[in-house]
Amino acid sequence: MSNSDNWIDLRSDTVTQPSDTMRAVMAAAPVGDDVYADDPTVNRLQDYAADLFGFEAGLFAPSGTQTNLIALMSHCGRGDEYLVGQEAHTYKYEGGGAAVLGSIQPQPIANQPDGSIALADIEGYIKADDIHFARTRLLALENTIGGRVLPQEYVKAATALAHARGLNTHLDGARICNAAVKQGISLRQAVAGFDSVSVCLSKGLGAPVGSVLLGSKALIEQGKRWRKMLGGGMRQAGIIAAAGLYALEHNVQRLAEDHDNAARLSRGLADIDGLTVTAPQTNIFYVDMPAAACEPLRAFLAGQRIRASVGPHTRLVTHLDVNADDVERTIAAFKAFFKDWRA
Incomplete structure (x- = not known):
């Protein structure tokens, strides 16, 4: 189109513009007050996305910038640090939100030509348990990054390394569906090894607005508090959630x-x-x-x-x-x- x-x-x-069919689905969506968790369409989107990607729970928010920030603030506390590529959206293109609003120190690391972060660099930048250093808590990767797909072997190795060193893992999956389709793998396979993932609905999937943060029930419950504090508590949000649900159901392949x-x-x-x-x-x-x-x-x-x-x-x-x-x-x-x- x-x-x-x-x-x-x-x-x-x-x-992208919402299709006529997507607009009709939005107009007909049953709605409620999502701050009270009683918007049926938002709930359906969150549950559907969580199941689709293999997580316990989901949280709908206005943007990928917000779902990424919610994830960083849920994984890290004040004075903690996350490891991230210098080209990554969470570090370079999101206004420094983790540092400004979360008091979380980013540790930027050079990306390799394929978009990955060298495993030796990840290992080398994890701080020792010392009062002089920020506490390294999280590894954040991005897939795709600049249109480049991270190889699954690398993702498996990087997330395993992080977990072995006591770190959590987050994926900025703004275009994770592109990565999965390119590699011919399931969405669950594409996000395996990550403790949380942000999935953007308003890029190639074609919804007009919104992203979903996926993770454990405990992380999502914590994320709800951060979403409210960040101004992302929405009311009859089912009208836009319906577009995201339609996008996941019809526009991935x-x-x-x-x-x-x-x-x-x-x-x-x-x-x-x-x-x-x-x-x-x-x-x-x-x-x-x-x-x-x-x-x-x-x-x-x-x-x-x-x-x-x-x-x-x-x-x-x-x-x-x-x-x-x-x-x-x-x-x-x-x-x-x-x-x-x-x-």
């Missing part, structure tokens, strides 16, 4: 289409002189181009009704509102621009 105004939007998979479209788009752009294109693993890939081309290309694409965050290292993202025809139209637009552009 393309946007009704015929724009192609490649900035992110967060720009179709992510393979987004992966195919990203691959097709990357191949087409790779044929253009002056562009360096990374082959995508899922629905995200990057295009390097001369800085001088960026501003005129951005304007040219806008004239073709194509939105992209153009820069020297451009990220392009496919999603359910980008179809095969949109891919061909985008390739043609890039080719038309670079055919005449000169530095």
Whole structure:
């Protein structure tokens, strides 16, 4: 499906529009007051997601930034520390919330080219039990990270190492469904080894808002208190929970289409002189181009009704509102621009 105004939007998979069927499900959703835990649609979403991913309980919140922060604050106390990749969303792109609101110290570690954190680095950054150091409590990983899928062998080894050293484990699974579909494994297999996972519903899955935090019943009960304190206690939230439930029930396996479209788009752009294109693993890939081309290309694409965050290292993202025809139209637009552009 393309946007009704015929724009192609490649900035992110967060720009998806709810389908007519999803809108109908939202409009018909039975609701209640979720702060009292009596919204039946929210409860159904939380239970369904927990079962789908193999956890005891779930907690619906407005955003993945909030579910990640709830998880960090539930696993760690004031003065504790979590280990995290320097490229990770929880460290780099969430406003420093863990430190500012949770008094939790991040220990950023360099990511490897495949998005992982070297096991030796994880081991080396765990602090000794010493009053001079923050207490290392948690390992936080992200899958996918920059469109890269963490190998299952690595995930198993990293989470086992963390647990052996007395750490809990959290997964920022904003695009965990993409990772599972790419690897041809179940969602339960994809999150095995983690004590909690944040699952975003408003990216490639196509819901307009919301994420679900999954974990043990004890962690989720603690998370409810943090959600309320962080301003995320909602009332008749079943209207938006219904969209997330529909997304999990219908839009997981179709992510393979987004992966195919990203691959097709990357191949087409790779044929253009002056562009360096990374082959995508899922629905995200990057295009390097001369800085001088960026501003005129951005304007040219806008004239073709194509939105992209153009820069020297451009990220392009496919999603359910980008179809095969949109891919061909985008390739043609890039080719038309670079055919005449000169530095």
